[in-house]
Amino acid sequence: MPRPHIERIRIRGFRCIQEIEFPLTPLHALIGPNDSGKSTILEALMGAPRSNAGAPSEMTTFSNKRALTCGPPGVFEHGAQVEPNQAIRDNLASSPSPAMLALASPVRMVRLDPDAMRQPTSLIAQGNPLEYGPRGHGLAAVYDAFLSRRLDVFLEISKRFTELFPTARSIQLTNHSESTKVLGVELKDGRSVDAFRLSEGMLYWLAFAALPYLNPAPLILVEEPENGLHPSRIADVMRVLRDISNISQIIIATHSPLVVNELQPDEVTIITRTPERGTIATPLSQTKNFEQRSKVYALGELWLNYADGDLESELVADSTIPSTAG
Template sequence: MITKLRIQNFKALRDVEIDLTPIHVLIGPNDSGKTSILDALAALCRSVDHNLSPAFLGSWKDRELVWAGEPCASVVIEANLDHEVIAGYTISVGFAQGRRLAAPNRKIVRTRDKDYDSLVEAVQENEEFWPVDCPDVFLRVPDDISSLLRGLLGGVHLYRWEPRFLALPVAPDTKRSFRMESNGFGLALCLDEILSYSREQFVKLEKRFTDVFPHIHSIVLQQESSYRPPVDAPEQVTMLEKADGKGLYFRLHSGHQLIPASQASDGTLLVLAYLTVLYLPKPPRVLLVEEPENGIHPKRLRDVLTILRELISEQSHTQVLLTTHSPYVVDLFEPEEVTLCTKLDNGEVKTTRLSESPTVRKQIDVFTLGEIWTAEEDETIANTTEPVEGSPE
């Protein structure tokens, strides 16, 4: 599990540090750095099983990801890990001018016994510069340590689910296995792969889903004309082409009629997507979700958060990080599980754990976290300085 995340010079994240829990939520106004934190953590995790340029997702070029576009600044992303062997992992990245290219300045793998530092090794061996985008060449660590690191951080899932993509029929692809695109495309194929891998696992998923939606009798996957996009496209632009595949349907208790996923509610598809992640044969080590409340009724939202908590309980190696604008989501977390992001006058992002806020500590015995957040200004909550006794607050 990642216990601490530090990000420097990435977008508006000039220098932020966050203590993470097994399930953690980021709150704050728009443009306060929440999404940037998810993107930075995704890049750190992807760097263990991708080259550096595709590790940074989305559409970017030049030094657009660097704080204020500073020409000499490197993006540094560092994680402390709660593991018996691996203590932490750091990447320092430079971005080339005029291209979509990220070049490694430094990588450090910290174990309980020693640090493996690519910069130190390069200097000691009198090398000029390690090859760009060849992470396993310049990071000289034993195979067993590399394997452990990939097991701890590799295969990160980042989701900004859109129901219209969740509903699309999907063509099989040998390069895609047990995962959806960040927008949710691939749900039908994931379900079909779970069914093929373990019918018992699929039945458990279906039972849990129909418990949430008792009017639905079963999940049906039917052969039909489908779509296939590029796999793991780093710019996250979904270009679909036609192919044969499987479509997702729901059979109702009221009859034999099949309802296509395209006609199901957003909430139905979103809950099914979370359950699908929960029942993957190999759930992700790190699951990043942006605004899980979108398209979901507050009652269903509680179901979704219950599913996510059960994910980290049943799959104890999985860690979840969410962003939200919903006080209903915040109500379901403890103060130490919530970090508030605010932007300072100079454009930098500040992070405050709610358990460190005097405003929250004074009110938590009377009000819920969501009520406190709704009633108080973000700047008031972010002020961690206790007032001097006898002075006005």
């Protein structure tokens, strides 16, 4: 059986979104202006409790064609009923569908914050799953666990790290207290740099490098993976995310053309918003003159050259299909 993933999503009546519907791929990026609804879509995918009353507010269709609707109240196709203010996943444990069980599993949000990644963290007990928080808190504990559980992973990441950051000799873990550690780096000149002085780019890269080895999640939502990274490191992070997408579906919100350059046309959706129509979702491959433009530009450059940061009117046709608007 193919690995279940969300292949199409419809969101209705959620925050700033009236109604949108668009396809998703195992690795998918949402791009577009600020305040267009990208983060709101990620929040909807988190399966947060819905408090707004009314008709069913979301439909997600999986690769095996089983559908799921939810809203206060909502009924799943396989009989799992959701009460008002109840999270989607709370009543899915008894569902016979692997796709439903996949959605019932915890969704991982990745919104990395260098200040959170720098903080001392308690060690992960043997047998407990490897996790760090949405903002990266706990990263040092994950690397400490690699040393005892997956030395091969620690050495592999360390090797790649020193290739990408040639001033570094090795990744360090320092005892901050009897039960906490902090992440650091030893430089080739012998100096040690603790997490509080470590560059943001190094921290971001270390967090993404660890992501494939965390406790598996069927859906991973990533906000702006380009943050803090030198442009030459973005392709490396995107390779990591593409590898993960063979196991977990990855949905990205990004403002980086370099991220978009690493994707295929069907893996990118432009999110825009107008006062009259609300949030609009337009697959990049359905934008104006895409076939001709894509012969001239890489995907990221195509977006950069025709984006206006507002309505993206040179990309999104005035006749955008109504079902994609909200």
